Amino acid sequence: MDNLIIDRLVKKYDKHTALNDVSLEITPGMYGLLGPNGAGKTTLMRVLTTLLPATEGEIRLGSVSWKQADDVRRITGYLPQKFALYKHIRVEEVLDHVAVLKGVGDRRREIETILEQVNLTEHRKKKMGQLSGGMVRRVGIAQALLGDPRLVVVDEPTAGLDPEERIRFRRLLRSLGRDKIVLISTHIVEDIEATCDRAAILHKGRLVEQGSIDRLGGLATGKVWVLTVPQQDFYEVAEAYDVIASHRLGDRYRLRILADTPPPGAVCAAPTLEDGYLYAMRRDAS
Amino acid sequence: MRTAMRFDLRFDWRVMGTAAYVPLIVAVVMTLFEPLMRGSLRQLIPALEFIWPLFAAWWSIFLFQDVLEEPGGETIFSYPVSRFSLGIARAAVFFLGYAMLTAWVVGVIDFSLSLFVQLLAECYFYAGLGFFAMTLLRRTGWSLSVAFCYAGMQILTGGKLIPLLNVYLFNQELLPLDLVLQHSLPTLVMGTVLWGMGQWSFQKSGAYH
Ligand SMILES: Nc1ncnc2c1ncn2[C@@H]1O[C@H](COP(=O)(O)OP(=O)(O)O)[C@@H](O)[C@H]1O
Ligand SMILES: [Mg+2]
Numbered sequence A: 001m002d003n004l005i006i007d008r009l010v011k012k013y014d015k016h017t018a019l020n021d022v023s024l025e026i027t028p029g030m031y032g033l034l035g036p037n038g039a040g041k042t043t044l045m046r047v048l049t050t051l052l053p054a055t056e057g058e059i060r061l062g063s064v065s066w067k068q069a070d071d072v073r074r075i076t077g078y079l080p081q082k083f084a085l086y087k088h089i090r091v092e093e094v095l096d097h098v099a100v101l102k103g104v105g106d107r108r109r110e111i112e113t114i115l116e117q118v119n120l121t122e123h124r125k126k127k128m129g130q131l132s133g134g135m136v137r138r139v140g141i142a143q144a145l146l147g148d149p150r151l152v153v154v155d156e157p158t159a160g161l162d163p164e165e166r167i168r169f170r171r172l173l174r175s176l177g178r179d180k181i182v183l184i185s186t187h188i189v190e191d192i193e194a195t196c197d198r199a200a201i202l203h204k205g206r207l208v209e210q211g212s213i214d215r216l217g218g219l220a221t222g223k224v225w226v227l228t229v230p231q232q233d234f235y236e237v238a239e240a241y242d243v244i245a246s247h248r249l250g251d252r253y254r255l256r257i258l259a260d261t262p263p264p265g266a267v268c269a270a271p272t273l274e275d276g277y278l279y280a281m282r283r284d285a286s
Numbered sequence B: 001m002r003t004a005m006r007f008d009l010r011f012d013w014r015v016m017g018t019a020a021y022v023p024l025i026v027a028v029v030m031t032l033f034e035p036l037m038r039g040s041l042r043q044l045i046p047a048l049e050f051i052w053p054l055f056a057a058w059w060s061i062f063l064f065q066d067v068l069e070e071p072g073g074e075t076i077f078s079y080p081v082s083r084f085s086l087g088i089a090r091a092a093v094f095f096l097g098y099a100m101l102t103a104w105v106v107g108v109i110d111f112s113l114s115l116f117v118q119l120l121a122e123c124y125f126y127a128g129l130g131f132f133a134m135t136l137l138r139r140t141g142w143s144l145s146v147a148f149c150y151a152g153m154q155i156l157t158g159g160k161l162i163p164l165l166n167v168y169l170f171n172q173e174l175l176p177l178d179l180v181l182q183h184s185l186p187t188l189v190m191g192t193v194l195w196g197m198g199q200w201s202f203q204k205s206g207a208y209h
Helices: A041-047 A070-073 A089-102 A107-117 A131-144 A163-174 A188-195 A215-220 A233-241 A271-283 B009-036 B041-051 B053-064 B065-069 B071-077 B081-109 B113-137 B140-156 B175-205
Strands: A004-013 A016-026 A028-032 A058-059 A078-079 A151-156 A181-186 A196-205 A207-212 A224-230 A242-249 A252-258
Touching: A004 A041, A004 A151, A016 A041, A016 A207, A028 A188, A041 A151, A041 A181, A058 A252, A078 A252, A078 A271, A078 B071, A089 A107, A089 A131, A089 B009, A107 A131, A107 A196, A131 A163, A181 A188, A181 A224, A188 A271, A196 A271, A207 A215, A207 A271, A224 A233, A233 A252, A242 A271, A242 B113, A252 A271, B009 B041, B009 B053, B009 B065, B009 B081, B041 B053, B041 B081, B041 B175, B053 B081, B053 B113, B053 B140, B065 B071, B071 B081, B081 B113, B081 B175, B113 B140, B113 B175
Parallel strands: A028 A181, A028 A196, A078 A151, A151 A181
Antiparallel strands: A004 A016, A004 A058, A196 A207, A224 A252, A242 A252
């Protein structure tokens, strides 16, 4: 299977540069795009789905070039961050309509299979407006999967879902990447941890890091410290150091600190993806 | 290979919900005017002219409610369907339906080719106005307001508000066909400009929510 190749991509909105010289090779499977709000994730997704033209640069997937938007639309599926459509129409009718627009051959059969895959078979007769947030997202995945796209693009998949729905939706996402490139953008590290094998970090329109989840976490190796302090010392430590997490343990606090040199009394900790992400962002900002 | 033209008209109708039926109801009401005004063309023709063409904007606006007004509309633009068929072609198919309704209304009231041509030209203008307003404003409410305000202003001022853009003939009797054709030409030209601008604005709509 081919990789998706993004080569020196630039996207400008008037004067503002939302994507600045982004080069990335995305391998088949689940690929994460991590970055804070305003990093340019949605912009990249819209360029990948041909909704926005690139200002400069090239994108290719095998023999398909993004210069031919029509060809790209035949091989991509897209679930935008806000997917609210056709509130008074039944789920199966919406999917049938999408299948018509995508030119799917055997619509009935493909819709059956996909409803099964996203676990919506029993809700197929419900109107879109009656579905929970998690179910709407699953319809969103279903419409993206119709027509068997090679590239599936999912923007902020868990935004607006409650914790239970999040867990279930991540499980569904995880199952998609077998024979496709599935690109998931999010500002939530757990989304990536739970679903992706590899990821890239985007910050202010620039690509900061990329690689396997282990490698990204490993960026913070030797920089993450755990320090337990009494309650009254909390603010003092928080001012002196870059505290990235804190847990209350009785009348003490256990703090997770990002620092090049160990704070007195701190113990070195094994870094997580979140640590690596925060470290890469701090390093990029300075 | 060019992007395909694909239609799903039954679905388009379903999506409009109850709004889809409004032009049908207005058509029936129009035909009820005939017995109500005891067939007096002096009253019937203005009543028809002031109400019927205006509602030609209706389907042009509501067809695009989900695609343009809802935040999920960008999904539809990611499908392998041409914007031509999602936009102007779909609106034109529904305008064709409205033209048939017009023929029916005119047929029931007083079959006259000149009245049909007069109304059809005005309907064409309004369908274009609705299409352009909706693609530009992306809100059904505002788009309807544009059409209703235009109609209200022109009718109240007898077409003198912006004489150049007036589409109404304000006749109280049937006119000869050649006179109607002559007056309808500017209306058809304006209508075509509106349809064209509507598609242009639909084509470049990329300011996503
Ligand atoms: N249509 C637009 N016009 C102008 N600027 C935009 C537009 N969309 C996004 N931006 C700007 O581009 C930057 C990246 O936005 P976005 O791609 O939405 O980031 P993210 O999805 O990572 O939060 C932001 O600074 C945003 O304000
Ligand atoms: Mg975003």
